[in-house]
Amino acid sequence: MPKIATELSALQVKRIARPGLHAVGGVAGLMLQVSRTGSRSWILRAMVGGKRRDIGLGGAGVSLAEARQRAREARAEIWAGVDPVAERAARRRALTAAQAVPTFDECARLFLASKRSEFRSAKHAKQWTTTLAEYASPVFGKLPVSEVDLPHVLHALEPIWTTKTETASRLRGRIEAVLAWATVAKHRRGDNPARWKGHLDAVLPKPTKVRTVRHHRALPHQALPEFMADLRQREGAAARALEFAILTAARSGEVRGATWDEIDLKSNTWIIPSDRMKGGKEHRVPLTPAAVALLNAIPKRGQFVFAAPRDGQLSDMSLSAVLRRMNVDATVHGMRSTFRDWAGETTAFPRETIEHALAHRLKDRAEAAYARGSHFEKRRKLMEAWARYCAMPTAIGTVTEIGKLRKAQ
Incomplete structure (x- = not known):
């Protein structure tokens, strides 16, 4: 059990200038670290899994009261069997991984660039871009592509499925193509939420059942x-x-x-x-x-x-x-x-x-x-x-x- 140091006031802590570790009290193991250059940071010295660990709690911008609160929270985690340092590293890795996953809009742009030579014309390529930008992007364009799921796809399709059936059907296929590209590029895993057979066909009516065929007026x-x-x-x-x-x-x-x-x-x-x-x-x-x-x-x-x-x-x-x-x-x-x-x-x-x-x-x-x-x-x-x-x-x-x-x- 660490020795409980005398609880110092904020003014007393501010006056500490000698380089080294200084116990400030209030929480067992809480230290103020002063470097040779005068920089200051907070350290919690504690036993984690049978080993002594120095756990960083922040720099000079963290007040004494905040440092004591962070130290209490870290000790509560240790008591619950959690390594605060390992947990913090895992959260940092998860955040970095999430930031590395491109959004649906970014994947759509990369997919269209890779397929541009396959389009029949510049007009055809523009139709792809316009359809996705108008109907898919406002719903889930800014989401990481790995998070796009069935509710997002339905939110984009349902408002136009019976009123603009041809457009909606093409939109579904284009969303499916972008998500398939993202899966191959390892930006997402699992089934494609925009696939039709055995999936969306269970919740949306067949396009042929709701599409109104419009014939061009012809001269006899x-x-x-x-x-x-x-x-x-x-x-x-x-x-x-x-x-x-x-x-x-x-x-x-x-x-x-x-x-x-x-x-x-x-x-x-x-x-x-x-x-x-x-x-x-x-x-x-x-x-x-x-x-x-x-x-x-x-x-x-x-x-x-x-x-x-x-x-x-x-x-x-x-x-x-x-x-x-x-x-x-x-x-x-x-x-x-x-x-x-x-x-x-x-x-x-x-x-x-x-x-x-x-x-x-x-x-x-x-x-x-x-x-x-x-x-x-x-x-x-x-x-x-x-x-x-x-x-x-x-x-x-x-x-x-x-x-x-x-x-x-």
């Missing part, structure tokens, strides 16, 4: 020839871009981003690179004489085929504006549905040829494996038949000659 194919005759009377790059989009059954973004170096007039082919395609695969579009004539009539002024007034790319609303001015209740994308309806209802071209013309991936894997080619020559005949239909003077009383189309195939 019977009305298309009359519409095309009206469209050809319109001037401007947007009108020509819309006409070209219809003749090629292409998407608005593919047409607006078309550059002259993608056009091969020797083979009458438009080669759209993979990074501009929704499916991430190069698409070759056969150009009909009508499409080639349209291109030849356009003056070349810059890299874009359908250039905006200031030589940049047309905006995503420019083609829609043409339809509004023509008082047509349809969307640009809906014109692809018009083509699909015409081809499926009035021609004998194979379904896979029509789907390839639209740059659609076949859902049936067996069918997709069988139809490995792009049906390019069949597609050329299909698009020529489509161009002839678009050029008909009127849709009233028109009958498509299916027999001739069948012979052409």
